[in-house]
Amino acid sequence: MKKGFKKVTADEIADMADNGKDVSQFFTNEFEIKPPEKQKTQRVNVDFTFDMLQELDKLAAELNISRQAVIKSYLRHALDQHCMAVKKVM
DSSP states (O other): OOTTOOOOOHHHHHHHHHTTOOOGGGOOSTTOOOOOOOOOOOOOOOOOOHHHHHHHHHHHHHHTSOHHHHHHHHHHHHHHHHHHHHHHHO
16 A cells, blocks of 8 residues: 555545545546447337237236236347356357
8 A cells, every 4th residue: 555545435535526526637538437328129020929919918908007018128138148148158
C-alpha cells in the first residue's frame, strides 16, 4: 500500500456525499451506463404440429397471454438455460 493512502469504505464515501463533500475522486467512468440499444425485430415462420399448437394454446389460456408470448418466453428460457450449461462446461 502506498504511503499516505487510506482505504476508504463505501459507507465512508456515502457519509462524505451526504455531508456535501466531492466524492468524484472515488469513481471512474469505466463502467459507464449506456441506454440500451433498440433491438431490431425480425419476423420468422415456424411450423408446429397440430398437437403442439393445441398445447401452446392451452398454456397461453392458463397464463392469460398470447400464443406468441408463450413461444417467446419459453424460447428465451431455453436459450438462457443452454447458455448457462455451456458456460459451466467451459
